[in-house]
Amino acid sequence: MAPSGAVRHATASTAGRAGAPGRAVTRTISDDPLGGTVRRTVLPSGLRVLTEAIPAMRSVSFGIWVAVGSRDETGPQAGAAHFLEHLLFKGTNKRNALEISSAIEAVGGETNAFTTKEYTCYYARVLDEDLPLAIDVMCDLVADSVLDPADVETERGVILEEIAMHDDEPGDEVHDLFARAVYGDHPLGRLISGTEETVTPMTRRQIQGFYRRRYTAPQIVIAAAGNLDHATVVRLVRQAVRGTPLDTDAAVPAPHRPATPGVRVKSATTLVEPKETEQAHVILGCPGIDRLDERRFALGVLNNVLGGGMSSRLFQEIREQRGLAYSVYSYASQYADSGLYAVYAGCAPGKVDEVLQLTRAELARVAADGLTEAEVARGKGMSKGSFVLGLEDTGSRMSRLAKGELLYGDLMPVDDLLTRVDAVTVEDVNSLAADLLSRPMSLAVVGPFGENDFSA
Amino acid sequence: MAPSGAVRHATASTAGRAGAPGRAVTRTISDDPLGGTVRRTVLPSGLRVLTEAIPAMRSVSFGIWVAVGSRDETGPQAGAAHFLEHLLFKGTNKRNALEISSAIEAVGGETNAFTTKEYTCYYARVLDEDLPLAIDVMCDLVADSVLDPADVETERGVILEEIAMHDDEPGDEVHDLFARAVYGDHPLGRLISGTEETVTPMTRRQIQGFYRRRYTAPQIVIAAAGNLDHATVVRLVRQAVRGTPLDTDAAVPAPHRPATPGVRVKSATTLVEPKETEQAHVILGCPGIDRLDERRFALGVLNNVLGGGMSSRLFQEIREQRGLAYSVYSYASQYADSGLYAVYAGCAPGKVDEVLQLTRAELARVAADGLTEAEVARGKGMSKGSFVLGLEDTGSRMSRLAKGELLYGDLMPVDDLLTRVDAVTVEDVNSLAADLLSRPMSLAVVGPFGENDFSA
Numbered sequence: 079m080a081p082s083g084a085v086r087h088a089t090a091s092t093a094g095r096a097g098a099p100g101r102a103v104t105r106t107i108s109d110d111p112l113g114g115t116v117r118r119t120v121l122p123s124g125l126r127v128l129t130e131a132i133p134a135m136r137s138v139s140f141g142i143w144v145a146v147g148s149r150d151e152t153g154p155q156a157g158a159a160h161f162l163e164h165l166l167f168k169g170t171n172k173r174n175a176l177e178i179s180s181a182i183e184a185v186g187g188e189t190n191a192f193t194t195k196e197y198t199c200y201y202a203r204v205l206d207e208d209l210p211l212a213i214d215v216m217c218d219l220v221a222d223s224v225l226d227p228a229d230v231e232t233e234r235g236v237i238l239e240e241i242a243m244h245d246d247e248p249g250d251e252v253h254d255l256f257a258r259a260v261y262g263d264h265p266l267g268r269l270i271s272g273t274e275e276t277v278t279p280m281t282r283r284q285i286q287g288f289y290r291r292r293y294t295a296p297q298i299v300i301a302a303a304g305n306l307d308h309a310t311v312v313r314l315v316r317q318a319v320r321g322t323p324l325d326t327d328a329a330v331p332a333p334h335r336p337a338t339p340g341v342r343v344k345s346a347t348t349l350v351e352p353k354e355t356e357q358a359h360v361i362l363g364c365p366g367i368d369r370l371d372e373r374r375f376a377l378g379v380l381n382n383v384l385g386g387g388m389s390s391r392l393f394q395e396i397r398e399q400r401g402l403a404y405s406v407y408s409y410a411s412q413y414a415d416s417g418l419y420a421v422y423a424g425c426a427p428g429k430v431d432e433v434l435q436l437t438r439a440e441l442a443r444v445a446a447d448g449l450t451e452a453e454v455a456r457g458k459g460m461s462k463g464s465f466v467l468g469l470e471d472t473g474s475r476m477s478r479l480a481k482g483e484l485l486y487g488d489l490m491p492v493d494d495l496l497t498r499v500d501a502v503t504v505e506d507v508n509s510l511a512a513d514l515l516s517r518p519m520s521l522a523v524v525g526p527f528g529e530n531d532f533s534a
Numbered sequence: 535m536a537p538s539g540a541v542r543h544a545t546a547s548t549a550g551r552a553g554a555p556g557r558a559v560t561r562t563i564s565d566d567p568l569g570g571t572v573r574r575t576v577l578p579s580g581l582r583v584l585t586e587a588i589p590a591m592r593s594v595s596f597g598i599w600v601a602v603g604s605r606d607e608t609g610p611q612a613g614a615a616h617f618l619e620h621l622l623f624k625g626t627n628k629r630n631a632l633e634i635s636s637a638i639e640a641v642g643g644e645t646n647a648f649t650t651k652e653y654t655c656y657y658a659r660v661l662d663e664d665l666p667l668a669i670d671v672m673c674d675l676v677a678d679s680v681l682d683p684a685d686v687e688t689e690r691g692v693i694l695e696e697i698a699m700h701d702d703e704p705g706d707e708v709h710d711l712f713a714r715a716v717y718g719d720h721p722l723g724r725l726i727s728g729t730e731e732t733v734t735p736m737t738r739r740q741i742q743g744f745y746r747r748r749y750t751a752p753q754i755v756i757a758a759a760g761n762l763d764h765a766t767v768v769r770l771v772r773q774a775v776r777g778t779p780l781d782t783d784a785a786v787p788a789p790h791r792p793a794t795p796g797v798r799v800k801s802a803t804t805l806v807e808p809k810e811t812e813q814a815h816v817i818l819g820c821p822g823i824d825r826l827d828e829r830r831f832a833l834g835v836l837n838n839v840l841g842g843g844m845s846s847r848l849f850q851e852i853r854e855q856r857g858l859a860y861s862v863y864s865y866a867s868q869y870a871d872s873g874l875y876a877v878y879a880g881c882a883p884g885k886v887d888e889v890l891q892l893t894r895a896e897l898a899r900v901a902a903d904g905l906t907e908a909e910v911a912r913g914k915g916m917s918k919g920s921f922v923l924g925l926e927d928t929g930s931r932m933s934r935l936a937k938g939e940l941l942y943g944d945l946m947p948v949d950d951l952l953t954r955v956d957a958v959t960v961e962d963v964n965s966l967a968a969d970l971l972s973r974p975m976s977l978a979v980v981g982p983f984g985e986n987d988f989s990a
Contacts, residue, residue, distance in 0.1 A: 134590035137923050167844075168854075175854050180845035184912040186919010189844070205919055235857025242812035243860055243880055248702050354810065356698035388623075388635035388645075398624075398631050401691025404699055424699050456640040463642010463661055467593050471927055 102312065107489055116479065116489065117308040124296030124329035125319070127312050128479040128489075130303040132472065138209045138304030139476035141201035142220045143484050145299075145335060146292040148272075149195045149265040149413075157272015158288045160193040161237060161280060166200065167191070168229040170222045173215070175229075181215050189216070193270055196335060196413060197484055203473060206305040210314055217318035220298075225289065230282045238278070241271050248524040249405075249424055251351065252359040256522035259347040260365060260418060266341065295324045296332040299483045303475035334487040337368065337415035346518035348532050350525075358427045358525030362437055363420025364517040369412040369485060375498045376506040377410055377419070377514075379457035383449050384408050384440070385421055387460065391440055392421060400436075402429050414485075419514055427526050438519070445515035448508030457507070461499045466492070558768065563945055572935065572945065573764040580752030580785035581775070583768050584935040584945075586759040588928065594665045594760030595932040597657035598676045599940050601755075601791060602748040604728075605651045605721040605869075613728015614744045616649040617693060617736060622656065623647070624685040626678045629671070631685075637671050645672070649726055652791060652869060653940055659929060662761040666770055673774035676754075681745065686738045694734070697727050704815045704980040705861070705880055707807065712817040712978035715803040716874060722797065751780045752788040755939045759931035790943040793824065793871030802974035806985050814883045814981030818893055819876025820973040825868040825941060831954045832962040833866055833875070833970075835913035839905050840864050840896070841877055842916065847896055848877060856892075858885050870941070875970055883982050894975070901971035904964030913963070917955045922948075 104119040114132035168175045182189045187204035202212040261267030319325050343365040385392035385408025396406045406423040425433045468474050482489030560575040570588035607614050624631045638645045643660035658668040717723030775781050799821040841848040841864025852862045862879040881889045938945030
């Protein structure tokens with residue numbers, strides 16, 4: 079008997095009993111005026127399924143999100159989460175690698191995956207009529223991969239090439255160097271991919287252990303957005319994981335990643351990666367705020383005005399007024415218990431001192447004097463407009479559901495989020511700026527320099 | 535008197551006379567079952583305005599496309615089209631650079647531009663309610679830029695940094711090297727950005743001449759897609775260009791770019807850019823087909839199967855089976871009168887010979903034996919599905935309108951395009967493969983090699 083009757087649309091919590099054991103609990107979270115209806119079901123295994131039904135779309139984005147990333151690795155395991163992500167596409171008990179990719183691509187769909195420091199995501203985007211196929215393939219590869227020893231060896235070669243490719247991109251590399259400057263040996267300071275030194279000796283057994291310990295139903299959120307029916311998605315997911323290690327009972331979802339007390343950050347550390355590049359790639363920044371910090375809305379506004387776009391102070395000062403860089407911007411990274419705030423610039427090696435001086439001066443000016451009322455109003459407009467514009471594709475809506483559940487413990491309705499941005503005051507922004515931008519700054523540089531060129 | 539009455543919605547051609555002189559001619563092109571209603575208006579100046587109204591969307595993408603690119607430059611002008619594209623954001627008679635970018639960004643919109651070998655595009659994406667603002671700003675910057683001499687100097691620095699940044703990205707650089715291998719000194723073989731040698735001495739007078747000669751109303755197509763009203767868009771465009779050089783009369787739209795007879799291509803040329811990179815970046819390829827070639831649908835199918843995705847032959851052979859590369863794919867570039875067909879791979883320098891041998895063998899196998907019926911069916915599914923999936927955002931719909939008008943001389947309805955793909959036969963694909971893939975191949979390599987290492 080199919081469990082399709084077990085899960086019902088409802089505005090209050092409902093539960094049903096069906097062919098599969100245990101209770102699936104469904105509730106409707108919001109009827110977002112800008113989007114569709116969001117529903118959430120918790121399966122007996124603790125696996126969560128969230129969907130947003132948007133009938134006007136032709137596609138569906140479907141993602142499987144696992145609450146594990148590179149920060150969950152020990153030092154010698156560095157790169158295991160990412161290695162595993164690659165291997166899951168190599169074959170299951172039902173499909174080989176070609177069958178996995180051709181199933182999705184034959185209908186014009188796309189599938190891929192990515193690993194971050196705190197989570198891993200596997201996704202597909204297909205036409206609505208092909209959603210059952212996408213669910214079957216994606217659940218199969220995440221739940222029931224074989225990790226064939228021969229594939230481990232082949233994929234090791236691919237990952238070493240990925241690492242080498244990254245080493246040829248100094249504008250990317252400098253971001254990793256900056257994380258190391260701030261976090262040092264802490265897992266947040268390590269490369270997501272691991273290094274040649276950790277990937278080369280990594281064994282199938284290590285990766286397999288990581289897979290079985292970490293990819294459990296309570297740690298997984300499945301999210302889908304587009305032209306779909308929630309009950310059908312839930313039914314197809316249950317069907318696809320039946321008989322796999324995700325088909326358990328009597329478990330509850332894991333809470334969102336807890337803040338581990340005492341992420342140590344270093345202050346005012348300088349790291350230089352000497353490299354014969356045409357441009358110098360520079361990041362200047364400091365520890366920021368964590369993901370749930372109430373000041374995150376103020377930080378978004380501050381960042382927009384300081385270096386978040388073409389109209390920002392840093393872009394105007396360094397690019398528009400002086401022509402010193404093609405690319406210059408500020409950004410914030412947020413983790414469960416920590417964060418970064420930084421400015422990137424790519425410029426001629428001979429201009430690094432000038433660019434750094436201008437950047438430090440601008441940061442000091444904003445820390446001391448704050449932003450104007452007009453700037454804060456513009457920064458709030460940017461936050462709200464770009465948030466709403468960002469909700470127009472099924473992929474970003476799917477991500478929003480999963481991140482809300484996995485990283486924030488709840489989905490903030492669109493209207494609430496806009497209200498929170500509206501509530502940001504000039505004082506909120508300026509007191510955050512005074513705190514954040516007066517912290518001792520760390521520096522990372524990739525370019526034609528010696529290791530001690532910036533130690534003064 | 536506002537010219538709003540001049541342009542009416544209609545399924546047949548209509549014309550009206552209003553405050554502005556001349557007649558605007560509007561027609562409805564298609565009622566695409568997958569999208570919205572497309573309408574096209576030709577203004578008295580020869581400027582064309584195409585829109586697609588999609589009421590379900592919250593945003594509008596608005597683009598101004600000019601039929602001029604780097605191939606329209608003489609040698610000493612190399613980079614002029616791109617330099618001009620940068621300068622147009624620096625200020626008009628009404629707005630300075632900050633006013634341009636902050637107008638769009640304050641409402642959370644985004645704006646940018648890009649230059650290709652055959653056209654230049656300026657675009658913005660905003661919430662529907664902000665479309666009047668976007669039209670006013672984007673038309674102002676394209677029609678009425680001042681090209682201030684001080685800004686020319688500042689922006690020269692920015693462009694030189696952009697060129698330097700590109701030089702630090704060997705995976706991008708190899709594509710330019712390959713174009714030079716095939717096209718040599720022909721304008722299609724040159725860098726879109728120009729080089730340090732051409733950009734450094736370029737004068738404001740040269741750029742200004744380029745602007746006035748090339749940015750004329752008959753060469754420009756304006757396209758918008760999203761929640762909009764065609765007549766309103768046309769009215770706002772007319773209002774925004776009034777009194778500028780685009781406000782002329784009695785001109786007709788330029789035909790799409792004519793094929794210039796005799797684009798010379800070189801065959802079997804090898805170019806190596808010695809560079810101390812971790813990976814070797816390699817392109818192997820040959821002259822392909824032009825944009826209007828009837829075989830383009832068969833080429834799409836062939837490319838999908840040969841190297842267009844994770845299920846493709848080259849990905850399976852080189853990455854999945856042997857782990858030799860992280861990135862390997864084939865692609866086709868098409869111009870008005872010429873094209874390229876090529877395979878890219880990034881791999882360890884010591885593996886280049888093996889990757890090249892495997893690639894050549896696969897190309898020869900497909901040239902000789904063709905693809906199977908199942909592969910062609912899969913390739914057709916990929917073409918159709920990815921085309922439909924690609925129509926779900928306003929940006930790609932806006933681009934489709936503009937490219938149809940500017941590059942193909944007409945917009946092919948979605949249904950017709952799907953029918954054309956469906957009509958591709960195994961014989962079509964295999965006869966194209968036999969022709970294309972047996973051509974003498976050129977080779978471009980960026981990596982730790984000597985200039986003559988691949989001359990054997």
